[in-house]
Amino acid sequence: MNPTKQIVSGLARRQRAEKRFRLYGLTAVVLGMAFLLLLFGSIVANGYKAFTQTYIELPIYFDPAVIDPSSERDHQTLFSADYWKLVKTAVYQKFPQASGRKERRELTRMVSEGSAYELRDQVLENPRLIGTTQHIWLAADDDIDMLMKGYIDRNVPEDERRLNDRIIGYVDSMREVDAIERRFNTTFFAAGDSREPEQAGILGALMGSFLTLIVTLLLSFPIGVAAAVYLEEFAPRNRFIDLIEININNLAAVPSIIFGLLGLAIFINWFGMPRSTPVVGGLVLGLMTLPTIIIASRVSIQSVPPSIKEAALGVGASRMQAMFHHVLPIATPGMLTGTIIGMARALGETAPLLMIGMVAFIVDPPGGFTEPATALPVQIFLWSDSPERGFTERTSAAILVLLVFLIAMNAAAVYLRERVTKRF
Amino acid sequence: MSPLFLIFLLLALSSAAYFFSQRRMLRQVRNANVARLSSLPEHFGMLGAIWAGAPALLVYFVWLIFEGDILMAQVLAILPDPESMAATRELLIGDIRNAINNPMSYQMANEEVRMAADRYQELSQTATLALTATCLSVFAICSALVLKFLTPQVRARVRVEKIIRGFLLLCSTLAIFTTVGIVLSVLFEASRFFQTVSVIEFLFGLEWSPQMAIREDQVGSSGAFGAVPLFAGTLLISFIAMLVAAPIGLMSAIYLSEYAPAKIRAAVKPMLEILAGVPTVVYGFFAAITVGPALRGFGQSIGLDVASESALAAGFVMGVMIIPFVSSISDDVITAVPQAMRDGSLGMGATNSETMRRVILPAALPGIIGGLLLAISRAIGETMIVVMAAGLSANLTANPLEAVTTVTVQIVTLLVGDQEFDSPKTLAAFALGLTLFFVTLVLNFIALYVVRKYREQYE
Numbered sequence: 054m055n056p057t058k059q060i061v062s063g064l065a066r067r068q069r070a071e072k073r074f075r076l077y078g079l080t081a082v083v084l085g086m087a088f089l090l091l092l093f094g095s096i097v098a099n100g101y102k103a104f105t106q107t108y109i110e111l112p113i114y115f116d117p118a119v120i121d122p123s124s125e126r127d128h129q130t131l132f133s134a135d136y137w138k139l140v141k142t143a144v145y146q147k148f149p150q151a152s153g154r155k156e157r158r159e160l161t162r163m164v165s166e167g168s169a170y171e172l173r174d175q176v177l178e179n180p181r182l183i184g185t186t187q188h189i190w191l192a193a194d195d196d197i198d199m200l201m202k203g204y205i206d207r208n209v210p211e212d213e214r215r216l217n218d219r220i221i222g223y224v225d226s227m228r229e230v231d232a233i234e235r236r237f238n239t240t241f242f243a244a245g246d247s248r249e250p251e252q253a254g255i256l257g258a259l260m261g262s263f264l265t266l267i268v269t270l271l272l273s274f275p276i277g278v279a280a281a282v283y284l285e286e287f288a289p290r291n292r293f294i295d296l297i298e299i300n301i302n303n304l305a306a307v308p309s310i311i312f313g314l315l316g317l318a319i320f321i322n323w324f325g326m327p328r329s330t331p332v333v334g335g336l337v338l339g340l341m342t343l344p345t346i347i348i349a350s351r352v353s354i355q356s357v358p359p360s361i362k363e364a365a366l367g368v369g370a371s372r373m374q375a376m377f378h379h380v381l382p383i384a385t386p387g388m389l390t391g392t393i394i395g396m397a398r399a400l401g402e403t404a405p406l407l408m409i410g411m412v413a414f415i416v417d418p419p420g421g422f423t424e425p426a427t428a429l430p431v432q433i434f435l436w437s438d439s440p441e442r443g444f445t446e447r448t449s450a451a452i453l454v455l456l457v458f459l460i461a462m463n464a465a466a467v468y469l470r471e472r473v474t475k476r477f
Numbered sequence: 478m479s480p481l482f483l484i485f486l487l488l489a490l491s492s493a494a495y496f497f498s499q500r501r502m503l504r505q506v507r508n509a510n511v512a513r514l515s516s517l518p519e520h521f522g523m524l525g526a527i528w529a530g531a532p533a534l535l536v537y538f539v540w541l542i543f544e545g546d547i548l549m550a551q552v553l554a555i556l557p558d559p560e561s562m563a564a565t566r567e568l569l570i571g572d573i574r575n576a577i578n579n580p581m582s583y584q585m586a587n588e589e590v591r592m593a594a595d596r597y598q599e600l601s602q603t604a605t606l607a608l609t610a611t612c613l614s615v616f617a618i619c620s621a622l623v624l625k626f627l628t629p630q631v632r633a634r635v636r637v638e639k640i641i642r643g644f645l646l647l648c649s650t651l652a653i654f655t656t657v658g659i660v661l662s663v664l665f666e667a668s669r670f671f672q673t674v675s676v677i678e679f680l681f682g683l684e685w686s687p688q689m690a691i692r693e694d695q696v697g698s699s700g701a702f703g704a705v706p707l708f709a710g711t712l713l714i715s716f717i718a719m720l721v722a723a724p725i726g727l728m729s730a731i732y733l734s735e736y737a738p739a740k741i742r743a744a745v746k747p748m749l750e751i752l753a754g755v756p757t758v759v760y761g762f763f764a765a766i767t768v769g770p771a772l773r774g775f776g777q778s779i780g781l782d783v784a785s786e787s788a789l790a791a792g793f794v795m796g797v798m799i800i801p802f803v804s805s806i807s808d809d810v811i812t813a814v815p816q817a818m819r820d821g822s823l824g825m826g827a828t829n830s831e832t833m834r835r836v837i838l839p840a841a842l843p844g845i846i847g848g849l850l851l852a853i854s855r856a857i858g859e860t861m862i863v864v865m866a867a868g869l870s871a872n873l874t875a876n877p878l879e880a881v882t883t884v885t886v887q888i889v890t891l892l893v894g895d896q897e898f899d900s901p902k903t904l905a906a907f908a909l910g911l912t913l914f915f916v917t918l919v920l921n922f923i924a925l926y927v928v929r930k931y932r933e934q935y936e
Contacts, residue, residue, distance in 0.1 A: 074829075095763060308858020434864075
């Protein structure tokens with residue numbers, strides 16, 4: 054057979070192979086995008102409802118006999134009064150048909166236990182409430198919340214449900230008179246952690262992350278830039294500098310959990326720094342972020358044309374002056390881009406923080422760098438372990454908040470890279 | 478005066494020294510004749526500030542590093558019978574520290590610990606006063622020296638630049654210190670572990686159950702530290718992850734670099750990169766809440782028994798996480814292949830896919846392998862996904878539908894929560910950490926070497 058014929062006869066097969074190959078590639082890209090959509094879709098679907106919370110309207114009678122029997126308006130008395138009793142009385146009055154201990158206990162369980170503190174704060178703020186009856190919207194218990202959000206299936210047999218028919222009946226009757234509704238969940242943004250889903254919020258975790266990131270930034274940015282400047286401009290070519298460079302490249306690929314072990318062994322056990330605190334977390338994350346910042350800063354310094362430095366040297370500047378007065382200002386946006394990306398990674402990092410004990414159950418938002426705290430990703434980890442449906446929902450919502458921060462940081466980095474960085 | 482305030486005071490004094498030195502030099506050359514100064518006035522200012530402030534700041538930091546230990550030693554010395562109060566010195570110190578830092582622990586602590594904590598607070602107040610006095614007098618002495626030695630003839634710029642250079646060098650050596658710190662800390666604790674458990678048993682033992690007996694005579698929980706099931710579990714999950722990530726990452730890199738129109742490439746590439754920026758805890762949640770149950774449900778529908786924390790779910794999600802990593806490295810490597818090779822192949826009449834499979838991929842193979850090695854090292858060291866979605870019990874199996882545990886999961890479970898630093902259980906975590914560090918280090922090293930060799934080949 055002559056070669057031309059051979060080629061022509063194989064052409065169709067080869068073109069089919071070409072098409073197939075192309076299809077494989079397209080499939081891979083589509084799969085990648087599908088995973089992305091699935092990931093975000095499942096988290097949004099699980100979490101968007103956590104931004105609302107069910108509230109119940111109750112006519113609360115601020116009974117002077119309960120709150121302040123001696124009517125002296127003493128702060129301590131007002132502070133330690135039994136506000137839960139007011140809630141109980143109000144629910145019993147609202148549903149007089151409930152009788153017997155068991156049914157009454159069910160009734161009170163519809164309202165969040167945090168309501169007592171809510172009432173206490175209102176009274177402390179405005180003692181004139183005592184003796185009056187106010188219609189107050191109180192947070193419902195997480196089971197009621199789940200029912201309102203449609204997570205509890207009414208068709209399931211009663212004994213397999215978390216709520217029995219009686220309670221569902223109460224909820225429906227309140228629905229008819231608009232005494233129960235879903236409102237924006239301010240608690241989620243204004244409270245610390247809690248064992249009860251309806252009282253749990255991310256404020257403490259956000260504060261912890263914020264404090265940790267400040268320490269991280271203070272450690273890694275100046276040192277990273279200084280190291281990059283040295284390695285790019287002043288370092289001699291010798292074995293020692295090679296060792297430094299190898300170290301930086303390797304540290305960039307060391308698993309983050311190893312940095313946690315370092316923090317535990319060195320900072321906590323050896324230096325005796327307090328466990329679970331933002332300062333230790335920040336130091337560990339700072340060491341972890343350092344290679345990223347050094348590498349990004351070096352690239353950024355390299356991208357400044359040598360003519361700028363040479364011009365400065367030519368008119369008599371020292372190498373130090375040429376670097377700090379002329380090269381660095383041009384390289385700054387690039388360095389900031391790398392730093393923001395490094396910070397974003399540090400914000401999402403969980404494993405090293407587990408090692409240094411930032412997983413404790415902490416209710417109050419931290420007030421300083423040396424107070425016990427958690428961080429947002431750790432809070433996500435902690436909540437994801439809780440069996441309550443309300444926490445699953447809040448975990449997803451916390452993830453959404455975390456992702457919003459990450460997207461904002463990355464957008465800032467992209468903006469710096471595309472708009473502010475000078476091109477030559 | 479609190480230490481924090483002191484450092485601000487010292488910094489303020491140093492900046493005062495800056496302006497003072499600068500003015501003084503200018504005055505000495507009578508302002509008009511600036512050319513008689515050997516350096517710019519600002520250099521004199523900086524040198525003055527460094528001479529005056531640096532020694533005091535140095536004293537400050539050295540003092541603070543050692544203060545805690547010295548005070549604690551003093552406090553322990555006054556305690557009547559420190560040995561009887563807690564099992565070890567470390568535990569006692571820990572108790573006292575907790576009582577100092579945390580009012581709640583103080584309330585719960587016993588009489589002696591409270592006394593120690595009170596004594597510590599007293600001593601630390603005295604120490605702070607002494608620190609303030611020392612720092613301020615050091616500053617005063619150094620300022621006097623500045624007055625004496627800082628003259629217009631001093632070559633201030635050269636000296637300042639030398640100091641700055643030293644500082645820059647110090648900053649870049651931090652990377653070495655970090656590595657040394659990691660190696661030493663992990664090695665030290667691991668060596669304590671290997672005093673009780675032999676290396677051979679750790680590396681080749683088939684049984685892993687780190688619960689140690691609380692009482693001597695307790696049965697059934699003697700603690701076994703054979704790490705093979707953990708290694709096997711780690712490899713299984715990483716293997717599944719690579720089965721997902723390698724083909725998808727590589728093929729999407731090929732498609733995007735060779736076939737996709739520029740517009741699609743510009744839109745799709747950053748979207749895939751998003752996958753790399755999602756925190757691992759989010760993937761872990763995704764694996765535990767969505768993928769795990771879905772796989773289990775699917776398995777049940779076709780009659781397969783899938784564990785709810787199966788290796789498959791964790792591995793699959795980890796693979797998704799690594800896709801952008803593989804694809805961006807492959808993309809770099811493929812674009813690095815010289816255009817001439819492409820043109821030559823296409824010119825001979827090969828189709829795009831033939832060029833890719835027969836010419837470019839073989840040429841890019843070392844680089845791709847290097848990239849895959851990096852990806853494997855990342856999969857091995859990945860923690861949150863497996864902590865949240867893989868199992869806890871060591872299970873030596875190759876069945877991806879069963880639950881397995883990994884090295885990182887065990888490190889986390891051994892170290893989270895209450896821990897005492899003498900039990901092999903806690904120290905085992907460091908031995909695992911050492912293994913993990915060593916393996917990832919070797920993988921990274923080979924990978925970086927291969928990639929570099931490959932780049933040199935085409936430069």
